[in-house]
Amino acid sequence: MSAVAVLSPAEWETLWLSLQVSLAATAAVAGPGVALGWLLARREFPGKLLLDTLVHLPLVLTPVVVGYLLLLTFGRSGPLGPLLEALGIEVAFTTLGAVLAAAVVALPLVVRSVRTAVELVDPGLEDAAAVLGAGPLRRFRTVTLPLAAPGVVAGLTLGFARSLGEFGATITLAGSIAGETRTLPLAIFQGTQVPGGDGAALRLTVVSVLLSAAALPASELVVRRRRRGAGGGQT
């Protein structure tokens, strides 16, 4: 067991990279995820079904296909390639690509969770806020979002966990470059492919399980603290 308990510097680097990529991906989808969830829950507009389908596509597609589509879109020869190149941004086979891949697969989980949570907020409360003089943004910030907060936190947790486990889209778009794009799952896979890599694979597997398992109670704690804090405070 002692071999499991101690990580090598390279393994620490992998863990640190994984956390960075997952947190960045989660942070990146938080805004769009909440906005899309609210939009799908509260608004009727032409093309809603199309948007809904697009957002949820990564959930039903195999991640390799998602990664390949991202590569086709954001790669050097893709439609966005020249624009990104002009801006000095490179996506394929970079850490940014790993973040993008993780974000795209995490997004539908966040949107679904937020949408359900917003749908559960009584629109009558938003009406009440409107009559009391609150404009759309204030209604969202002071009524809808706080009441949907548990769903938002749960969605972000799921998204974070999903990012942490992302494999297919990442390896297709960003490859498996040590220190840049080789996140935990890629490193574990790598470990199983080389002779003598079993120990590293096992250690990183334990780390993965612990991280993912910790995310759920952590989000529960956040939700509870929010609820408890809801009563007090100033206007």
Place this chain on the structure above:
Amino acid sequence: MSGLEIRALVRRGGFDLDLDLRLGRGATGVFGPSGAGKSTLLHAIAGLLHAEQLRVAVDGEVLVDAAAGVYPPPHQRRVGLVFQDHRLFPHLSIARNLRYGESAGGGVDLDEVVDLLDLGELLERLPRDCSGGQRQRVAIGRALLAAPRLLLLDEPLSSLDRGLKLQVLPFLRRVQERFGLPTLMVSHDLSDLLALTDELLLVNGGRAAGQGDLPSIAADQGAVELLAGSGLSFSLPGRMARRDGTGLGWVELASRAGEGLGDPGGCEVACGEVTAEIGDEVEVILGPADIVLAVPPMDARLSLTNHLLGTVERITRTAARCLVQVDCGLEASVLAEVTERAVERLELAPGVPVVALFKAQAARARGLGAQRPGPAR
């Protein structure tokens, strides 16, 4: 022009609400069968649902005039709306709920509202820790603090049972007395409207079906037919005098100033159900169907306790029955529902002296004075 002007046209599915109203400056009770468009009217005025045409003016000040391009979104209308289901924000304390719409420089003071509605004890609580009556009082206070130009009350008492209603009704009266806001109040309970409003507006099928105080509405055949189907009641103001050992409460009815009653029974009536303390201002709520009319002299000995001497003011005939208004020298008329045959047999006509009789069990006395619990802080 003083008072409240409302022109509203709302189309929703197959239903049209089409009203053109000139109402008094005080409180108007909106009454009518369910589906008549009462709540639709309030929600359209508040901007929560779209109106094809809408013009609202208070004392000549235009709040909404769609035709003139003045059609602000709900949050800019300065119209207060109290919902049937209070709609307090569950995640905010009572204090924060109250202050949610607090308008800067609106001239409504939080402490005053808290005092008026007796909310001092509740400020730190969450809505879920308050009773139904308390929550509705908070909702009223919250609406007031937004300093509205017009107050809309959409069935504010109907989610409350009779006991809880009494935790709210007297406070609503206080609000009226203190703020004197132009008010539209919807209720399916006519006695609530009579206690709280100066004028009634009957709505049926999206159209106005009558307007005025109860006596003038009771003189309108169409209005009476509509009211008869929705539970017509009337109330007589008075003061709670005493309770006797049999559980009856005795109310001294208020007579019109300067006129004697000249009735051997005085103007005290017995009520079977009483929700008031001795000395309280009360109203005795009665249904016209519970009133028996007799023509004096009365030789028979009756088990009935309550008899009021008066003269017939007016008879309104509808298809099914006749509504007789009797002036008993009280602040309000007594309404009796009798058959056409009875009118003929008793030769009832305006000016004919009659005795109005009713059982104590048919009378309900309800306190209107807000009983403030002592300062328990």
